[in-house]
Amino acid sequence: MKKTVIGKRLTMFSVVMPAVILVFFLTITGRAEEKPGAPVPGNHSQASPQAVPQPTASPQPANQPNVSKPLSATPQQTDNANAADAGKETRFGIPKFFTTKPPLTPGIFPCSQCHAAMTPNKQRRELGFHQDVVLNHATKQRWCLDCHDANDRDKLKLANGDLIPFTESYFLCGQCHGNIFRDWKTGIHGKRIGYWNGEKQYYLCVNCHNQHSPKFQPLKPLPMPARPHSGDVVKGTTSVDIEGKKIYIPVYK
Amino acid sequence: MDRRDFLKGAAIGMAAIAIPPVNASASYLETFFQKYYREMTPEDKKKVVERLEKEYREKYHKDIRVKTTEAIPGVLYGYGLDLSRCIGCRRCVYACVTENNLSRSNPQIQYITVLQFKNGEKWVTDLEESEKYYNPETVPAPDHFYMPVQCQQCEDPPCVRVCPTQATYKAEDGIVVVDYNWCIGCRYCMAACPYGARKFNWGEWNVPTDQINTNTHYLGNRPKIKGSVEKCTFCIQRVREVPGRYTACVEICPVGARKFGNLLDPASEIRLLIETKRVFRLKEELNTNPKFYYFFSL
Structure with missing residues (x-):
């Protein structure tokens, strides 16, 4: 008698519980569906705008990004004179803030000082002058006069024959390195110094890369950190100068 | 020793600990009783900064500027x-x-x-x-x-x-x-x-x-x-x-x-x-x- 009662209860339990669980889950999922914009914890999908953390206590919620809004070039970021043609095809034009100068060899520019009196020799050859220039940049398909204009040596020549000044050499580089050029304009490629929310210096391609041999040369690393439990191993400090900035490095015993 | 004596002794001992050392400066006490940064009013912050800058000047003989710039x-x-x-x-x-x-x-x-x-x-x-x-x-x-x-x-x-x-x-x-x-x-x-x-x-x-x-x-x-x-x-x-x-x-x-x-x-x-x-x-x-x-x- 007793056994059958328990048996009945168990049967009822086994029938009722899944139903309860089902209802519970439906309620939860129903709730989740009501809030489609709710962030899913743990879902940090790569490169997704949702991955940008929202401020928990932002004083100005109106400033939060509207991710669906198409990005447009802000007038502050484009130089209208230069970007007229470049800006059309991309979201961003040439950044306005760079003030860096191309590293022209002192005393050698303008090139017309010497070249005005010379007749252009378009023959590919070992140069008698400019021996410091080592071309290691797609040498098979390139020679001096592909980039330097044969008739106006103070200018660079684009593939379409347009002449550009040395200060705008990025147009020349951008002919082949289009994706890098695009990243450089947005600030992803290259180096910026100055103020993150104000005027900044934007390095030109040629400030970091040697245009004739653009691959970076290996560098000597600065000292490694002191090993733990190594006692008092730092003898003192010394300074090194990096791009005009003095930084202090340890000297180990 | 009975309970009363013990408590008296303990009280005196505690009081002795609470009295700052002889060479304690006002700055030491101010540092000790300094508030939590997030609870400081702008006036509190100004005071703390003044104290720190003075301390640093005495210690390092250098004018070190301490800012409290907000976000x-x-x-x-x-x-x-x-x-x-x-x-x-x-x-x-x-x-x-x-x-x-x-x-x-x-x-x-x-x-x-x-x-x-x-x-x-x-x-x-x-x-x-x-x-x-x-x-x-x-x-x-x-x-x-x-x-x-x-x-x-x-x-x-x-x-x-x-x-x-x-x-x-x-x-x-x-x-x-x-x-x-x-x-x-x-x-x-x-x-x-x-x-x-x-x-x-x-x-x-x-x-x-x-x-x-x-x-x-x-x-x-x-x-x-x-x-x-x-x-x-x-x-x-x-x-x-x-x-x-x-x-x-x-x-x-x-x-x-x-x-x-x-x-x-x-x-x-x-x-x-x-x-x-x-x-x-x-x-x-x-x-x-x-x-x-x-x-x-x-």
């Missing part, structure tokens, strides 16, 4: 690091040491750790395999690549959760800061941090006087207190300004691998790289939600 509204700082570009030259490590007045020895403190990995070996899943003490003639060493690690400025920072005094907290602009005067040196935060980003002042702060950066922030690079924890603050003394400079590590990087900006500004380089590049964040599975994005431009 800029509508700004959430984010950082990008291009692993395709980093060559492991450690310029960033020492630019940071110089900018942030980090102790040079006993113990040496550095906010940035550059890890070296061998191509094809275990990597982000096992940082223990990395080499921190690499020292070749030139970098990048063949068949190796590099990943600098510093404070990831988590949106859900485990270090903040464990701090028993709330000395460390996440500011409105997303920077995780430490009130060094409120830190009791329990080092729970160091145990909680999955990135090894926090450093402890086991000894007295030591930076040669002529090398001190005098532009400091209360929550940033001011002279540190022995027994307090410190960490990267995205150069709070630089970035919390209008206009604010880039961090020291961004400005020194010879390959332009380091990016910095406002995550709430859709046109900032940090937002653009998150949207267009392959991005990952270190130890995402821990749900710390870092604002430090590693990316690959190549």
